[in-house]
Amino acid sequence: MTRPGRLRIATAAVLSASVLSACSGGGGGSAERPPAVKYQPPGEQADVAAPTKADTVLGPEATPAPVASPDKPNLLMITMDDAALKDMEYMPHLQELVADQGVTIANGLAPTPICVPARASLLTGQYANNHGAVTVAGEGGSYTAFDDEDTLPGSLQKAGYDTMMVGKYLNGYTRQEVDHEPPGWTVWRPTVDFATYDFEHPQLLVDGEIEEYDEYSTTLLSDQSNALIADHAEGANAERPWYLWVNYVAPHHGSPVEDDDPEGISTTVPDKRDRNSFEDLDLDTTPEMFEEDPSDKALVRSARQKSSKERRAALREVRQQRVESLQAVDRAIARTVRTLEDTGQLDDTYVVVTSDNGYAVGEHHLNGKLWHYRDTIGIPMYIRGPGLPAGTTTEAPVTNADWAPTFAALAGTTLDRDADGVDVMPWLDSDATRRVVPIAGWPVKGGLDPLYTGVIVGPWTYVRGRKGRGEMYYTKNDPYQLYNLYRDPRYKQARQELRALWLESRDCAGASCPRTFMR
DSSP, X not given: OBOOOOOOHHHHHHHHHHHHHHHTSOOSOGGGOOOOOOOOOOOOOTTSOOOOTTOOSSOOBOOOOOOOOOSSXXXXXXXXXXXXXXXXXGOHHHXXXXXXXXXXXXXXXXXXXXXXXXXXXXXXXXXXXXXXXXXXXXXXXXXXXXXXXXXXHHHHHHTTOEEEEEEOOSTTOBTTTTTOOOTTOSEEEEBOBTGGGBTTSOEXXXXXXXXXXXXXXXXXXXXXXXXXXXXXXXXXXXXXXXXEEEEOOTTSOOBSOOTTSOTTSOOOOOOGGGTTTTTTOOOOOSTTBTOSOOTTOOSOGGGGSOOOHHHHHHXXXXXXXXXXXXXXXXXXXXXXXXXXXXXXXXXXXXXXXXESSOOEESBTTOEEOOSSSHHHHBOOEEEEOTTSOTTEEEOSOEETTSHHHHHHHHTTOOOSSOOSSOOOGGGTTSSOOBOEEEEEEOOTTOOSSOSEEEEEETTEEEEEETTSOEEEEETTTOTTOOSOOTTOGGGHHHHHHHHHHHHHHTTOOGGGSOOOOBO
């Protein structure tokens, strides 16, 4: 049902500001936060075991396990916005219909864990330094920084696919931009900023016209996408394979503001039927939550700002609403799988469910994304489809830059850009556990000078900041990344190896990017 336009300019401005605040990791509520704990360069971290000969950075090459896939299968990408790994246990339909019927990718990674660069990587197969849309605003930021020529949908169209997009595109695709339709799409139905974040009154571009709805955002996008899937099961459409990218906005924060929203911290908006359904959900009590001694966090000032009792209570409400908002997404995933099954398309369709980036809600005192900790750079990732072993988990690292070359390979074609990512299908049932993945983050308000660059290699994380400071973690011995090993003399050899890999890969492009999977 359409409605008269009621989205006020002031609301758009508030939404825009809140997007920027949560991206950086501070996540609002800054007035309640004390001054940052002084950075103390750490030496030997006595609480972390010394490395042994088995604690190597690189490993022997893994053995691929090719997957027998049908000719030109349908390709469905479902993305959530800001979903965290910890949220997935509260999505039973996702677990039953995708994870239990396919592969859980335990090491899903967003090399630049923030909205625009992550989504641009899904479209191009490139890391942010190569596709150029490195942040969400300002120089190098938003939709306007992205060259949308020669992306995945165009390559798939040339291979005979119908290509369809429904939901959130790149930040900054506003009313002023909608006259430009990115090339390569057979059906183009993006949300329109900043109504993208108005959960109860979203706007959608349909056949070149902005339509305004009085319908919960997730339900609207589910209606639209399921109708498109059903349409491709009959008539002339049934003869053509399809690619569909469905972008749900939850659990990203948005409007309207509710009475129980914490003051000074932006929250998401659950469907009315789900509100307060998780009112007894507490925050986790694992050691990285509101880290006791953050003085060794060299690169992230907000990680050294301890959290008051009031802020912790506010973040508990944030977590509750995030999980509640994902209930509608979970139902939408179940509905989509049913539609595929009812229309006879399920057995010929690969379904990928993931998020653009992870999200911290109290981990290392953060509320947001962007940074290099596993809570934000690690992302949920699942795939089901023909030839894949059901109910399995892979340790093979997969990035959001890998899905474009993977989908192109499944379609029997190649991308029109030089991809930094790889076709991951041969690694999903292999013995792979690590590869060298370059990572980086840029200022949310714009700028081409990175805040940090680094590498992740299996359990190792190595990052360098602008002033030469660094952080290094080894999750085998420190699973919660509590202890910065950058200056620990016992880990000197590992640090030197990681530094060399960082220098080799930080400016990589295409075939020069690391592609070796190791065990």
